Amino acid sequence: xxxxxxxxxxxxxxxxxxxxxxxxxxxxxxxxxxxxxxxxxxxxxxxxxxxxxxxxxxxxxxxxxxxxxxxxxxxxxxxxxxxxxxxxxxxxxxxxxxxxxxxxxxxxxxxxxxxxxxxxxxxxxxxxxxxxxxxxxxxxxxxxxxxxxxxxxxxxxxxxxxxxxxxxxxxxxxxxxxxxxxxxxxxxxxxxxxxxxxxxxxxxxxxxxxxxxxxxxxxxxxxxxxxxxxxxxxxxxxxxxxxxxxxxxxxxxxxxxxxxxxxxxxxxxxxxxxxxxxxxxxxxxxxxxxxxxxxxxxxxxxxxxxxxxxxxxxxxxxxxxxxxxxxxxxxxxxxxxxxxxxxxxxxxxxxxxxxxxxxxxxxxxxxxxxxxxxxxxxxxxxxxxxxxxxxxxxxxxxxxxxxxxxxxxxxxxxxxxxxxxxxxxxxxxxxxxxxxxxxxxxxxxxxxxxxxxxxxxxxxxxxxxxxxxxxxxxxxxxxxxxxxxxxxxxxxxxxxxxxxxxxxxxxxxxxxxxxxxxxxxxxxxxxxxxxxxxxxxxxxxxxxxxxxxxxxxxxxxxxxxxxxxxxxxxxxxxxxxxxxxxxxxxxxxxxxxxxxxxxxxxxxxxxxxxxxxxxxxxxxxxxxxxxxxxxxxxxxxxxxxxxxxxxxxxxxxxxxxxxxxxxxxxxxxxxxxxxxxxxxxxx
Amino acid sequence: xxxxxxxxxxxxxxxxxxxxxxxxxxxxxxxxxxxxxxxxxxxxxxxxxxxxxxxxxxxxxxxxxxxxxxxxxxxxxxxxxxxxxxxxxxxxxxxxxxxxxxxxxxxxxxxxxxxxxxxxxxxxxxxxxxxxxxxxxxxxxxxxxxxxxxxxxxxxxxxxxxxxxxxxxxxxxxxxxxxxxxxxxxxxxxxxxxxxxxxxxxxxxxxxxxxxxxxxxxxxxxxxxxxxxxxxxxxxxxxxxxxxxxxxxxxxxxxxxxxxxxxxxxxxxxxxxxxxxxxxxxxxxxxxxxxxxxxxxx
Numbered sequence: 001x002x003x004x005x006x007x008x009x010x011x012x013x014x015x016x017x018x019x020x021x022x023x024x025x026x027x028x029x030x031x032x033x034x035x036x037x038x039x040x041x042x043x044x045x046x047x048x049x050x051x052x053x054x055x056x057x058x059x060x061x062x063x064x065x066x067x068x069x070x071x072x073x074x075x076x077x078x079x080x081x082x083x084x085x086x087x088x089x090x091x092x093x094x095x096x097x098x099x100x101x102x103x104x105x106x107x108x109x110x111x112x113x114x115x116x117x118x119x120x121x122x123x124x125x126x127x128x129x130x131x132x133x134x135x136x137x138x139x140x141x142x143x144x145x146x147x148x149x150x151x152x153x154x155x156x157x158x159x160x161x162x163x164x165x166x167x168x169x170x171x172x173x174x175x176x177x178x179x180x181x182x183x184x185x186x187x188x189x190x191x192x193x194x195x196x197x198x199x200x201x202x203x204x205x206x207x208x209x210x211x212x213x214x215x216x217x218x219x220x221x222x223x224x225x226x227x228x229x230x231x232x233x234x235x236x237x238x239x240x241x242x243x244x245x246x247x248x249x250x251x252x253x254x255x256x257x258x259x260x261x262x263x264x265x266x267x268x269x270x271x272x273x274x275x276x277x278x279x280x281x282x283x284x285x286x287x288x289x290x291x292x293x294x295x296x297x298x299x300x301x302x303x304x305x306x307x308x309x310x311x312x313x314x315x316x317x318x319x320x321x322x323x324x325x326x327x328x329x330x331x332x333x334x335x336x337x338x339x340x341x342x343x344x345x346x347x348x349x350x351x352x353x354x355x356x357x358x359x360x361x362x363x364x365x366x367x368x369x370x371x372x373x374x375x376x377x378x379x380x381x382x383x384x385x386x387x388x389x390x391x392x393x394x395x396x397x398x399x400x401x402x403x404x405x406x407x408x409x410x411x412x413x414x415x416x417x418x419x420x421x422x423x424x425x426x427x428x429x430x431x432x433x434x435x436x437x438x439x440x441x442x443x444x445x446x447x448x449x450x451x452x453x454x455x456x457x458x459x460x461x462x463x464x465x466x467x468x469x470x471x472x473x474x475x476x477x478x479x480x481x482x483x484x485x486x487x488x489x490x491x492x493x494x495x496x497x498x499x500x501x502x503x504x505x506x507x508x509x510x511x512x513x514x515x516x517x518x519x520x521x522x523x524x525x526x527x528x529x530x531x532x533x534x535x536x537x538x539x540x541x542x543x544x545x546x547x548x549x550x551x552x553x554x555x556x557x558x559x560x561x562x563x564x565x566x567x568x569x570x571x572x573x574x575x576x577x578x579x580x581x582x583x584x585x586x587x588x589x590x591x592x593x594x595x596x597x598x599x600x601x602x603x604x605x606x607x608x609x610x611x612x613x614x615x616x617x618x619x620x621x622x623x624x625x626x627x628x629x630x631x632x633x634x635x636x637x638x639x640x641x642x643x644x645x646x647x648x649x650x651x652x653x654x655x656x657x658x659x660x661x662x663x664x665x666x667x668x669x670x671x672x673x674x675x676x677x678x679x680x681x682x683x
Numbered sequence: 684x685x686x687x688x689x690x691x692x693x694x695x696x697x698x699x700x701x702x703x704x705x706x707x708x709x710x711x712x713x714x715x716x717x718x719x720x721x722x723x724x725x726x727x728x729x730x731x732x733x734x735x736x737x738x739x740x741x742x743x744x745x746x747x748x749x750x751x752x753x754x755x756x757x758x759x760x761x762x763x764x765x766x767x768x769x770x771x772x773x774x775x776x777x778x779x780x781x782x783x784x785x786x787x788x789x790x791x792x793x794x795x796x797x798x799x800x801x802x803x804x805x806x807x808x809x810x811x812x813x814x815x816x817x818x819x820x821x822x823x824x825x826x827x828x829x830x831x832x833x834x835x836x837x838x839x840x841x842x843x844x845x846x847x848x849x850x851x852x853x854x855x856x857x858x859x860x861x862x863x864x865x866x867x868x869x870x871x872x873x874x875x876x877x878x879x880x881x882x883x884x885x886x887x888x889x890x891x892x893x894x895x896x897x898x899x900x901x902x903x904x905x906x907x908x909x910x911x912x913x914x915x916x917x918x919x920x921x922x923x924x925x926x927x928x929x930x931x932x933x934x935x936x937x938x939x940x941x942x943x944x945x946x947x948x949x950x951x952x953x954x955x956x957x958x959x960x961x962x963x964x965x966x967x968x969x970x971x972x973x974x975x976x977x978x979x980x981x
Contacts, residue, residue, distance in 0.1 A: 424878055453880035465871035470893050479889075480879040529879070 004208045005031040005054065005176055010068035012046075012053055012232075014061075021280045023049050024232045026068070028307075031176070036202060036209040038223035038240070040216060040255070042548040043519075044277045046232040047212045051178045054210070055095055056085050072176065091121050094169035098181040100161035104153035110137075110164050111149030114171060121172040136167040141197060159190035159637055166197065173205060180212045187411040187575055189634040192619035195222055214548060216259045217621030220244055228252050231278055231288045238313030248315035250293045250323055258553040259578075269560070270582065272553030276518050287318070295319040365435075366537060366569050367400040367423065372432035374415075374422050378642060390641050392418040394593035396432075397668075400537075405563065405570040407584030407601065409577055409616065413638045415593040416573050420539050423571065424456050425449060437536070454484050457530040461542035463522035467514040473500075473525055474510030480532045499528040502565075503558060520551035524558065531562060541573045556583060577620055581605060586674070589613045592641055592649040595668065599675040609677035612650050648680065656681055718969045721962035728959055732779040739772035743928050752945045762947035764938065770948060773934060774955050780930035781956070784844055784914035785907045785963075792849035792910075793903040796856025801895065803857070804864030805887050815861070818854045826851035830913055834922040844922075848913045852906055859902055863895040870894075897974035904967035908960030915956055931956050 114133035137145035183191035236249035254273035460466035497507035651661040747767040761770035833847035918932025938949030
């Protein structure tokens with residue numbers, strides 16, 4: 001195959017206050033025509049910088065190509081002027097960004113922006129360009145493209161906008177499509193749709209794709225070849241199948257473990273990579289990865305390993321052989337484990353009463369929720385007239401047991417976060433009852449409510465926003481203590497130090513400020529604060545979604561450890577099913593404000609009863625390369641909670657829907673022990 | 684041939700940041716120089732206000748009958764006025780009232796406006812609606828007109844000038860503070876504080892207020908300059924103080940009749956105002972940068 005993009009020894013420098021920083025050093029990669037190459041690595045590894053170097057957008061961000069060449073179809077991009085590059089951008093190479101909301105100009109219609117782009121590169125009449133744009137929108141799977149053309153970006157959902165963004169990128173038939181985390185901001189179900197679309201388009205338009213992602217599952221799904229970056233250097237590159245089967249670099253192996261481990265059941269400790277990616281201003285000597293590497297030796301500490309090619313793949317590691325023997329040894333034992341597990345399952349099939357999944361003893365419930373509703377009045381609807389409501393949570397009943405982890409999953413817009421916030425009384429329920437232990441929460445106000453808050457705490461999604469930037473870490477963690485307990489300054493300091501240590505941070509961090517910490521460390525600070533009062537219940541709302549996979553695994557381990565030590569009960573909310581599976585005893589699935597299925601975690605994954613659950617499970621990208629399954633991708637998007645469909649709310653997207661589903665709303669019915677689902681035709 | 688819309692979006696976004704970032708190294712040094720200069724100017728004017736007798740060569744009331752309307756010279760660096768007073772000494776002595784008006788009206792205006800804005804933004808609902816409509820009404824009256832009306836109604840005194848200037852600045856402070864309070868109140872760390880049971884007032888005092896204050900502080904610093912100008916304006920229009928020692932605005936006002944024959948009488952007080960306002964503004968900018976917690980070095 002012909003080479004389309006060739007990057008040789010690319011180095012990039014950035015000007016900063018502290019002088020020049022080398023963000024990329026000697027990165028080489030090639031993309032052949034029609035090939036999909038994935039660039040993976042944690043945040044800060046230089047993925048986006050590489051893509052911006054190719055587009056030469058670096059020049060606008062204080063960056064400079066310090067060495068090396070980028071050849072696109074024989075043309076040296078590093079030598080071209082911005083004027084010359086402009087004629088290439090869009091025409092020969094185009095880019096799709098992570099935030100579809102931010103990439104469109106909100107004051108122009110989608111159609112205007114598409115037509116403008118087309119006419120800039122090709123001499124076409126307005127009418128022709130308009131027709132071309134409509135056909136592009138239709139091609140990327142946007143329903144009613146003629147109407148969408150006249151809409152503004154704010155009127156489209158994130159998934160639709162990302163499709164429109166792809167249409168925009170395709171509008172002039174580029175040969176290279178660079179997609180920078182194109183699905184990170186989207187729901188798993190939509191992610192699956194977009195990935196499939198990219199695959200189809202690649203064939204159809206005969207493009208090459210450079211896909212940047214932190215998610216190895218996505219790479220496994222669509223990549224032909226994978227390049228792993230670490231701290232601005234190529235750690236490893238290999239054909240996808242080989243990379244996933246046998247990583248040659250401990251970093252790749254670590255990443256794979258962090259992801260793959262999430263598929264495992266509760267209780268096991270996740271394998272993670274210790275520490276976090278080094279800052280560019282303080283890179284370690286020798287191999288950049290050695291401080292986090294289990295194989296590190298003196299040689300690694302002193303000498304940087306070169307990228308050594310063998311059999312069409314390459315890795316920069318002194319200990320590839322050691323790693324391979326270790327992997328082989330483990331593979332054997334893993335296979336045995338799987339066999340054992342499947343035996344257990346076969347037994348279970350034969351004898352359903354003797355469940356191998358020891359359900360936690362029927363402990364009394366900590367939370368009992370019945371008939372819970374939370375409606376928001378739509379802005380603009382007058383009081384007194386027929387009211388338009390967003391039905392964020394609509395008639396939900398369930399219980400959380402003492403000491404268990406209850407997982408809650410669903411697409412965005414399903415009402416899972418609202419449910420969590422109503423449970424903690426951060427928002428008042430519109431109707432329904434919530435019992436916490438032996439207290440009714442819905443009526444509590446003022447001091448009585450503040451008293452109960454001692455027992456229920458929350459870990460937030462955004463580790464950047466949820467810590468007051470003006471407070472030092474000691475004060476942040478000490479705030480609950482200050483509010484609820486009378487402690488002297490030295491007692492408080494002592495407690496804070498112990499809390500910091502219990503979440504794996506140094507006690508001396510108490511005097512530092514939040515912005516000095518990485519995302520994972522901040523999340524640990526948030527956890528320390530949440531457990532400061534030894535609560536009974538902790539709500540973790542997307543607590544690890546904003547973190548890198550390797551760090552995710554660390555935080556998940558910490559959460560499990562703390563649960564065992566402190567006897568916590570968790571409600572773990574996430575849009576990603578994998579993490580929920582690993583952490584939860586039982587899982588509830590939400591769709592448009594309704595709980596559609598509740599089951600023990602393993603049972604849910606093995607025998608989902610609701611078609612929606614099944615579709616959610618199917619849309620998880622798997623890092624297991626062997627399992628490139630045919631997907632039951634969920635069609636369409638979640639409808640607006642202001643006008644939920646009649647009958648079963650899922651019927652508009654359900655492959656099995658019948659007339660009955662359209663009219664009659666299904667009740668939650670018992671499917672098996674502990675397993676309920678709201679479906680007329682459970683699977 | 685031109686670039687794609689996507690690339691263009693990025694390009695346009697970057698264009699604005701380009702010049703500043705490119706020369707960030709050198710600009711940094713230069714800005715420090717400006718700040719040092721501003722501090723020196725303010726320190727000197729403050730000294731003038733505190734101890735004018737150390738600096739001024741003459742008494743501000745002393746009339747030198749033999750040298751009326753002398754052009755600037757070694758003996759009289761700023762010249763003399765129509766009574767034979769030394770203009771340099773007048774400017775030095777006049778700094779006290781000007782500075783007082785500038786500082787006090789900002790303090791009063793900032794406190795009142797800030798309090799209204801913060802309460803309005805934090806409490807919200809009907810309280811907010813009513814307060815803000817009052818503020819809106821105040822805003823429809825031009826600041827200098829409002830100050831004029833107050834000064835005219837209450838008569839000329841230092842306190843009244845401060846009140847007049849302060850009240851014309853209140854709507855601005857209230858608006859800024861309200862917006863900031865509301866935005867801070869929506870941050871996740873406020874929910875975080877609520878979720879651990881901090882009381883409503885506790886959240887306001889410990890989280891909302893400290894985080895909302897920096898724009899107000901910056902605005903107030905910048906406001907010192909415009910308050911001095913407004914105070915001088917009132918004096919210039921004849922609603923200022925009629926005292927033995929005129930402030931800068933009065934100096935300007937009294938000197939304007941002689942502009943064609945003795946330009947120095949009102950030029951130097953004017954320059955003094957310009958210099959002080961400039962210095963305070965530079966300091967305000969610097970303060971804005973420093974108040975960003977992300978740039979606080981540990």
